[in-house]
Amino acid sequence: MSEEAPELPDLQDRSDRSDLPEPSALAEGTGDDGGETADTTLPAAWRVHLPIFEGPLDLLLHLIKLNRVEITDIPVATICDQFHAYLGLMEELNLDIAGEYVYEAALLIHLKSKMLLPRPPRAEGEPEDDPRQELVERLLEYRRLKEVAQSFAEVDRLRLGIWTRRPQPLPAVPEDEEQQVDLGEVSLFDLMGALKQALRRYEKEHPPPLQLSLEEYSVRGQFDRLLGALDAGRPFDLISDLKHRTCRAEAIAAFLAVLELARLNLVRIHQTEAGDILLYRTTRDLADAEREAIGS
Amino acid sequence: MTERNEMEAAIEAILFVSSEPVPRTKLLELFDEGERELAAEALEAVLARYAPAEGAEGRGVLVEDVGGGVRLATRPEVVGWLRRFFDVSGGTKLSMAALETLAIIAYRQPVTGPEIQELRGVSPAGVVKTLLERRMVRIVGRKEVVGKPFLYGTTREFLVHFGLNSLKDLPPLEEFEETFGSGDASAVAGLVDLAGGPRGEEPGSSDREEEFLREVAELEER
Numbered sequence: 001m002s003e004e005a006p007e008l009p010d011l012q013d014r015s016d017r018s019d020l021p022e023p024s025a026l027a028e029g030t031g032d033d034g035g036e037t038a039d040t041t042l043p044a045a046w047r048v049h050l051p052i053f054e055g056p057l058d059l060l061l062h063l064i065k066l067n068r069v070e071i072t073d074i075p076v077a078t079i080c081d082q083f084h085a086y087l088g089l090m091e092e093l094n095l096d097i098a099g100e101y102v103y104e105a106a107l108l109i110h111l112k113s114k115m116l117l118p119r120p121p122r123a124e125g126e127p128e129d130d131p132r133q134e135l136v137e138r139l140l141e142y143r144r145l146k147e148v149a150q151s152f153a154e155v156d157r158l159r160l161g162i163w164t165r166r167p168q169p170l171p172a173v174p175e176d177e178e179q180q181v182d183l184g185e186v187s188l189f190d191l192m193g194a195l196k197q198a199l200r201r202y203e204k205e206h207p208p209p210l211q212l213s214l215e216e217y218s219v220r221g222q223f224d225r226l227l228g229a230l231d232a233g234r235p236f237d238l239i240s241d242l243k244h245r246t247c248r249a250e251a252i253a254a255f256l257a258v259l260e261l262a263r264l265n266l267v268r269i270h271q272t273e274a275g276d277i278l279l280y281r282t283t284r285d286l287a288d289a290e291r292e293a294i295g296s
Numbered sequence: 297m298t299e300r301n302e303m304e305a306a307i308e309a310i311l312f313v314s315s316e317p318v319p320r321t322k323l324l325e326l327f328d329e330g331e332r333e334l335a336a337e338a339l340e341a342v343l344a345r346y347a348p349a350e351g352a353e354g355r356g357v358l359v360e361d362v363g364g365g366v367r368l369a370t371r372p373e374v375v376g377w378l379r380r381f382f383d384v385s386g387g388t389k390l391s392m393a394a395l396e397t398l399a400i401i402a403y404r405q406p407v408t409g410p411e412i413q414e415l416r417g418v419s420p421a422g423v424v425k426t427l428l429e430r431r432m433v434r435i436v437g438r439k440e441v442v443g444k445p446f447l448y449g450t451t452r453e454f455l456v457h458f459g460l461n462s463l464k465d466l467p468p469l470e471e472f473e474e475t476f477g478s479g480d481a482s483a484v485a486g487l488v489d490l491a492g493g494p495r496g497e498e499p500g501s502s503d504r505e506e507e508f509l510r511e512v513a514e515l516e517e518r
Contacts, residue, residue: 054393055418100418141415147472148399149392155458156395160387161372162360162459167315189435189446193428 056104057142059086064139071139074132076115080108111135217250220294222257226279227286230267235278238269260294298331303338311342317365317456339366363456390430397423398432402454403469406436406447424448432457 053059063082064071083105090101114131130136230236238258245251258279261267266286267279307323320339327335343366346359356374359366370378379385390398397420400412412420427433436449450463460466 054396055416057417098418104417138415138417142417144469144472145396145399145403145415148403148469149395151472152395152399152458153390153392156390158372159457159459160389161370161375163370163375163378164367165313165315189437193435 054146055098056083056101057139058146059083059101060104061139061143061146071143072136074136076108076112076132080105080112083108107135215247215249217253218295219253219256219260220291222250222254223260223291223294226254226257226261227266230279230281233280235270235280236267238277238279239275257294264290298327298334300334300338300341303327303331303335304342307335307339307342308345311359311366311368314367317363317367317452319365323366360459361461362459363452364461367456390432391423391426393418394423394426398427398450398454401427401433401448402450402463402466405449406439407449408439408441408445408447410445412448 053062060079060083061071063079063086064074067075067078067082069075087101087105111131119129119131226236226241229241242251242254245254258267258269261279262269264286265282265284267281270278270280272278306326310318310323310326323339324332324335343359343361346355346357346368353373356371357368358371359368396416397412400415400420401407404411404415409420409424412424424433428435431451431453433448433454434451435446437447438444439447454460455462
């Protein structure tokens with residue numbers, strides 16, 4: 001394992017990477033991975049100098065290359081420290097650190113600790129278990145795919161220069177008839193995708209109206225409330241009670257309840273000279289059947 | 297009995313009218329069964345006429361074998377003129393993230409989102425959406441595991457765009473092993489060759505385009 005101090009290698013040394021996106025491409029922002037794209041409010045100079053990695057594995061590969069070590073023999077402690085140093089740098093620059101990086105960082109610490117622990121002795125001739133094996137395999141696989149992606153990029157650029165005729169209806173098809181669609185390449189999932197997209201677009205263009213849950217106030221509820229509040233002998237100020245209802249609907253329900261109370265001779269209603277309406281509880285008792293008859 | 301010349305003319309005309317690659321068998325079925333052999337000869341003659349070979353500098357179109365068929369397409373050399381005439385930029389390059397994901401789907405298909413994430417270390421959700429929109433990949437089914445994730449595969453569009461006739465044309469993944477970073481990967485070369493690319497000129501093509509634009513600007517000044 002390397003003894004060198006865990007200093008951050010020069011991350012700007014990316015000139016050898018042919019796949020480094022051009023600044024213009026960065027500015028456009030593919031926005032597909034999120035996380036590692038620089039905040040647009042950052043000063044431009046910072047954005048230019050911070051290398052953009054396609055993900056934690058990409059960063060790991062880069063560190064391995066900078067340290068000039070073999071993938072199959074990674075100095076875990078060094079790489080782990082440098083990985084964390086890079087995350088620290090991202091944090092300093094106020095970049096969002098994507099969860100994937102944090103996850104990978106945790107894996108590296110786990111691996112580092114595993115490397116420190118003594119491994120169980122093995123039988124003669126049996127190869128020793130290397131805790132790094134899984135990481136090595138992942139990196140090798142990723143490196144291969146990265147290579148493929150680079151050749152794809154080359155071909156992609158080249159093939160953008162090859163154009164064909166734009167599809168157009170053949171002259172035999174009358175204009176008012178439905179155009180023939182080549183269904184050969186359309187799968188059920190394409191149709192589902194199209195439907196989903198249409199629905200999504202529809203939803204976007206027709207946002208659902210602000211939904212307020214309907215507050216319901218029953219006459220019987222108000223009836224019970226008023227009956228409970230009425231105290232024999234003491235006047236009950238109806239106007240003030242109605243003023244304290246939370247909404248029109250509740251006030252209307254309360255008013256109807258008062259009418260019910262009066263109809264059943266449960267209250268007497270007085271109006272003062274000042275205009276106040278006062279309710280007085282009568283001595284009559286409420287029969288259950290009468291209460292049930294009130295609309296809920 | 298159809299004359300060989302007539303066959304060639306018919307095939308050429310069909311390719312001219314078609315916007316999609318036409319399968320060879322479909323072209324040959326146009327003719328009577330007894331004439332198929334002659335028709336095959338005629339087809340080869342047409343292909344040779346438009347082959348992207350040396351000495352075809354004066355031509356603007358080529359015939360290529362892509363996506364399981366043959367089609368007429370413009371030569372990459374003239375794209376600058378096309379862009380200028382039609383006043384369009386002509387397509388966007390795929391991002392590196394999209395290309396990595398596409399590479400995984402191409403070689404590992406059918407493959408699920410979580411499997412792609414495992415290989416790339418990054419969630420592919422946004423990129424897969426881009427690739428679906430560009431019709432490079434499609435959903436081919438669902439995997440019978442917890443959550444029933446979608447399985448992705450490549451489309452004919454992918455084959456056509458990358459100049460491949462079938463998935464078998466993809467260089468084996470192992471060939472990409474030892475060439476990392478050397479910039480002279482044999483597998484890359486193979487793929488670019490397949491795509492009908494002018495080998496060797498490749499790295500300078502954008503320079504040539506700039507040069508072309510400069511020349512145009514000069515002409516306009518006069």
